[in-house]
Amino acid sequence: MITTASPKTSLPVPTDRRLEERSLRARTEAMSVLALGDGLYEVESESGNTYLIDLEAGRCTCPDHVFRNVRCKHIRRVAIEITAGRVPPLGQIAVECADCEESIFVDEDEEGPFYCERHRIYPGVTVRDRETNDRLTVVDVSDLRADYVRIPDASSTVAEYGTNEEYDPDTPVVGAVYPHATVGRNGVVPDSLKVYVFPRTRLERVTDAN
Ligand SMILES: [Zn+2]
Ligand SMILES: [Zn+2]
Structure with missing residues (x-):
């Protein structure tokens, strides 16, 4: 099974409210997010460093979290991506459709092969x-x-x-x-x-x- 990461991009910043520094950087910096299953997410940061986030525990392996114990920009970015539906929520992972490589979310303990809406089959097709x-x-x-x-x-x-x-x-x-x-x-x-x-x-x- 091939798991897929979100594309490494920055996000638009809402203009209707003031964001604190870390929330702003969670959006403006180019990051990609990969759901690993078991509540773990991997974020590749703008600088190219890779950090591991335990979403349920609210932990990240970056210095900002480890040394300052704050909710860092990586944890915030994972939450933003899940809310937007671009990254799978807890319990799910993103995999490729076996017939077209489209990214789909599936339960992490489900067995493949997996298919997108267009390639899924059922009686009558x-x-x-x-x-x-x-x-x-x-x-x-x-x-x-x-x-x-x-x-x-x-x-x-x-x-x-x-x-x-x-x-x-x-x-x-x-x-x-x-x-x-x-x-x-x-x-x-x-x-x-x-x-x-x-x-x-x-x-x-x-x-x-x-
Ligand atoms: Zn972090
Ligand atoms: Zn497909």
Whole structure:
């Protein structure tokens, strides 16, 4: 999983109130913030130094906090970024969408792969099979992993199955159907209504862009 930091920037200063020195510097200095989980945040300061902030305890490893015991500009900046929704709150971390690298916030103990709103799948959406280019309709999204689920009528798990071997065995499985049933002379061919099980990462949501 790739965790992402906020871009290293300064922030606009509100003109309607006087800010004390440290609050002002928390905004005007270029900093980037990375949520590490467990209530810890890492701030890269304008000078290039990196400090560790324990938000719940209100502690920072910078000299201003350590020697003067004040609520330093780094702690203030983390709070500002969380309030603005640019940095994840306590209990969450920022990760990249597995299909587009967009930054999303997830619970820190949740297991990936993670997807942004545009690439998330659920029953009814159309997906593309990366191996065959076939389009399918999702019928079921499971928490069960590819190395745990057995393929019906086969002797292997989803992870072990032929063309699935190059996908992470720890990825969840998704059930999907081919969108059009095959109709033979005697009616619908039952096989064409079968639900096929795929590792999640083998499927890509079909969006307007592709
Ligand atoms: Zn500090
Ligand atoms: Zn995405």
